[in-house]
Amino acid sequence: MPLLEVRHLVKHFARSSGLFRASSVVRAVDDVSFTIEEGETFGLVGESGSGKTTTGRCILRLVEPTAGEVVFRGEDVLKFRRGRLRRARRDMQIVFQDPYSSLNPRMRVAAIVEEPLIIHRIGSRANRRARVDELFRLVGLEPSHLNRFPHEFSGGQRQRIGLARALALNPSLVVADEPVSALDVSVQAQVINLLMDLQEKLKLTYLFIAHDLRLVRHICDRVAVMYLGRIIELATASDLFAAPQHPYTRALLSAIPIPDPEVRRQRMLLDPATVNRDRPLREVAPGHWAAI
Amino acid sequence: MRAQPTHPTVEPPLLEVEHLSTAFRLGQTDALAVNHVSFEIRTGETLALVGESGSGKSVTAFSIMRLVQPPGRIVGGRILFRGRDLLALPEREMRTIRGAGISLIFQEPMSALNPVFTVGSQIAETLQVHGRVRSRRDARQRAIELLAAVSVPQPERRVDEYPHQLSGGLRQRVLIAVAIACRPALLIADEPTTALDATIQAQILELLRELKATFNLALLLITHDLGVVAETADRVAVMYAGRIVEEASVREIFRHPKHPYTQGLLASIPGGHPGSRLRAIDGGVPSLGTIPQGCAFAPRCPYRFEPCPTEVPPPYVVGVEHRARCYLQDPAYAPALSGPGRPGRHSKS
Ligand SMILES: Nc1ncnc2c1ncn2[C@@H]1O[C@H](COP(=O)(O)OP(=O)(O)OP(=O)(O)O)[C@@H](O)[C@H]1O
Ligand SMILES: Nc1ncnc2c1ncn2[C@@H]1O[C@H](COP(=O)(O)OP(=O)(O)OP(=O)(O)O)[C@@H](O)[C@H]1O
Ligand SMILES: [Mg+2]
Ligand SMILES: [Mg+2]
Numbered sequence: 001m002p003l004l005e006v007r008h009l010v011k012h013f014a015r016s017s018g019l020f021r022a023s024s025v026v027r028a029v030d031d032v033s034f035t036i037e038e039g040e041t042f043g044l045v046g047e048s049g050s051g052k053t054t055t056g057r058c059i060l061r062l063v064e065p066t067a068g069e070v071v072f073r074g075e076d077v078l079k080f081r082r083g084r085l086r087r088a089r090r091d092m093q094i095v096f097q098d099p100y101s102s103l104n105p106r107m108r109v110a111a112i113v114e115e116p117l118i119i120h121r122i123g124s125r126a127n128r129r130a131r132v133d134e135l136f137r138l139v140g141l142e143p144s145h146l147n148r149f150p151h152e153f154s155g156g157q158r159q160r161i162g163l164a165r166a167l168a169l170n171p172s173l174v175v176a177d178e179p180v181s182a183l184d185v186s187v188q189a190q191v192i193n194l195l196m197d198l199q200e201k202l203k204l205t206y207l208f209i210a211h212d213l214r215l216v217r218h219i220c221d222r223v224a225v226m227y228l229g230r231i232i233e234l235a236t237a238s239d240l241f242a243a244p245q246h247p248y249t250r251a252l253l254s255a256i257p258i259p260d261p262e263v264r265r266q267r268m269l270l271d272p273a274t275v276n277r278d279r280p281l282r283e284v285a286p287g288h289w290a291a292i
Numbered sequence: 293m294r295a296q297p298t299h300p301t302v303e304p305p306l307l308e309v310e311h312l313s314t315a316f317r318l319g320q321t322d323a324l325a326v327n328h329v330s331f332e333i334r335t336g337e338t339l340a341l342v343g344e345s346g347s348g349k350s351v352t353a354f355s356i357m358r359l360v361q362p363p364g365r366i367v368g369g370r371i372l373f374r375g376r377d378l379l380a381l382p383e384r385e386m387r388t389i390r391g392a393g394i395s396l397i398f399q400e401p402m403s404a405l406n407p408v409f410t411v412g413s414q415i416a417e418t419l420q421v422h423g424r425v426r427s428r429r430d431a432r433q434r435a436i437e438l439l440a441a442v443s444v445p446q447p448e449r450r451v452d453e454y455p456h457q458l459s460g461g462l463r464q465r466v467l468i469a470v471a472i473a474c475r476p477a478l479l480i481a482d483e484p485t486t487a488l489d490a491t492i493q494a495q496i497l498e499l500l501r502e503l504k505a506t507f508n509l510a511l512l513l514i515t516h517d518l519g520v521v522a523e524t525a526d527r528v529a530v531m532y533a534g535r536i537v538e539e540a541s542v543r544e545i546f547r548h549p550k551h552p553y554t555q556g557l558l559a560s561i562p563g564g565h566p567g568s569r570l571r572a573i574d575g576g577v578p579s580l581g582t583i584p585q586g587c588a589f590a591p592r593c594p595y596r597f598e599p600c601p602t603e604v605p606p607p608y609v610v611g612v613e614h615r616a617r618c619y620l621q622d623p624a625y626a627p628a629l630s631g632p633g634r635p636g637r638h639s640k641s
Pocket of ligand 1: 050
């Protein structure tokens with residue numbers, strides 16, 4: 001049984017387009033299905049506005065989906081009532097893109113990391129303190145800095161704090177929404193190494209949302225490509241990068257700049273008019289799906 | 293499309309920046325965000341200025357345009373544009389240089405266009421300021437031509453639209469159109485593609501390459517993306533904590549990086565065997581006010597030795613038009629450095 005199974009997920013937002021005009025509907029996520037196996041790193045890529053963040057948030061019910069099913073360990077999360085949902089959330093956590101705005105600036109970092117334990121009434125005060133210490137060490141931070149405020153840390157360190165908080169409740173699934181996009185290149189590598197180490201140590205499963213395709217290729221087992229609210233291609237990372245099938249995927253991969261001045265890539269352009277959004281995914285090779 | 297190598301004696305560089313220093317007041321002291329920065333750009337050439345957040349790239353760009361706002365101020369150096377020192381010009385003359393001699397595309401694309409004016413009127417304004425058009429009809433016609441030059445589809449229609457009606461990629465094209473409206477010789481583009489999707493980024497870079505060829509533009513491209521550098525630059529200057537720590541041709545930088553910081557940046561690009569550990573640089577970028585003495589990179593450097601934390605290394609000449617501020621390049625230290633830990637052979641995992 002897969003750890004997570006997303007079936008026909010739909011999320012529409014109402015967008016009022018100005019005075020006196022009927023509001024239109026944004027189909028942010030429009031019939032998205034995929035599964036994630038335990039221990040896997042599953043990548044979600046696609047252009048800005050294609051629905052990656054909304055998909056991640058729907059899975060955790062940080063936004064309520066319009067329709068569909070989110071089956072986690074065999075149970076549909078969307079049917080859970082409050083109490084059950086709270087328990088389920090212990091097992092599913094999110095790390096946000098922006099390490100600057102995602103931590104409360106007025107709280108000491110010890111309190112930030114401890115907060116989920118308090119909310120879920122876990123352990124005694126002393127137990128919790130010990131756990132916070134342990135988490136700090138786990139993400140490579142100095143426990144002697146626990147009494148500092150977020151602004152006293154660098155971006156990479158803040159992202160580690162966010163990660164420590166996300167791991168406080170021992171989740172099995174972590175949704176990492178662009179976890180290193182806001183970081184400097186040299187620091188990105190530190191956080192990525194940490195994510196890989198933690199995965200091994202804690203048997204974590206990642207839904208990894210990113211737009212850096214080089215990074216996705218490096219750390220993901222399987223990748224889904226989103227385009228205008230739909231998944232248009234899904235395959236193992238190696239198959240996707242070796243033999244992209246959908247014209248959008250091809251355009252996207254050909255746009256990655258190669259960090260070598262002596263290699264020129266043949267750019268492929270996509271004419272959006274040629275993409276038929278309603279074409280269903282079909283299996284073009286074992287485990288390789290494309291809407292072509 | 294690389295610039296032809298020019299004979300150094302034939303023509304002086306278009307822009308020469310010499311020991312430029314720009315400071316911000318931090319409490320009681322001045323902190324140098326740009327610290328004795330020197331480089332030159334020749335006609336038609338692209339110099340990439342790379343570095344991590346806070347290294348001083350944007351402040352360098354603002355200094356060249358003389359747009360640094362208090363509490364910042366230029367505290368030293370010369371900026372020669374076609375042989376004239378911009379820092380010595382009266383503001384009135386500087387205004388004619390901005391736009392017609394040197395143009396800047398700002399880092400924040402959202403704030404750079406005025407939301408209440410049409411695309412056409414913003415281009416027209418630039419043309420009028422520099423007296424490049426005779427009438428409003430003329431200005432509109434030129435605006436349409438410029439939009440066409442930056443490959444905005446249906447320029448006759450787009451010219452009357454407002455910025456919010458355009459996608460991020462089109463907005464960036466309009467900004468480029470404004471920047472090249474008065475035919476500057478040098479375009480400074482501060483992270484022109486960072487906010488854009490990969491496919492749009494590729495198109496904008498292609499556009500910049502075309503414009504360079506068409507108008508013989510020199511380009512100072514500011515970016516932190518080494519992939520963008522590899523595709524666009526002729527030469528590269530790597531900035532760290534306010535200083536240029538290495539400068540060379542793009543080929544040299546990628547093939548024979550000499551500064552451990554440059555080597556670390558190149559090594560941290562994801563690649564190699566999937567799932568393998570990435571090579572990270574320990575620690576983080578220092579912030580203004582906490583920049584270490586001596587070589588600012590020393591605390592993070594796997595090869596640091598005695599002289600590093602005490603005195604700033606000079607720019608050693610390490611090859612043809614290749615300089616690196618690193619004591620490892622000093623022949624006087626060579627015997628002491630024959631042990632393990634020489635660069636090129638990464639001793640760290
Ligand atoms: N709360 C909201 N209200 C209205 N529309 C929204 C809301 N959240 C997202 N959207 C819209 O839904 C679409 C998908 O947005 P989403 O943030 O999921 O994209 P994304 O793929 O994460 O993009 P990015 O790469 O820019 O983060 C966009 O058109 C967005 O404007
Ligand atoms: N108005 C200001 N007041 C005080 N310090 C400033 C100001 N503007 C910039 N600085 C400081 O000057 C240094 C250089 O900033 P700059 O904006 O040039 O960095 P950058 O290399 O462009 O970084 P990024 O990649 O994030 O754009 C930083 O330490 C920054 O904090
Ligand atoms: Mg997002
Ligand atoms: Mg900047």
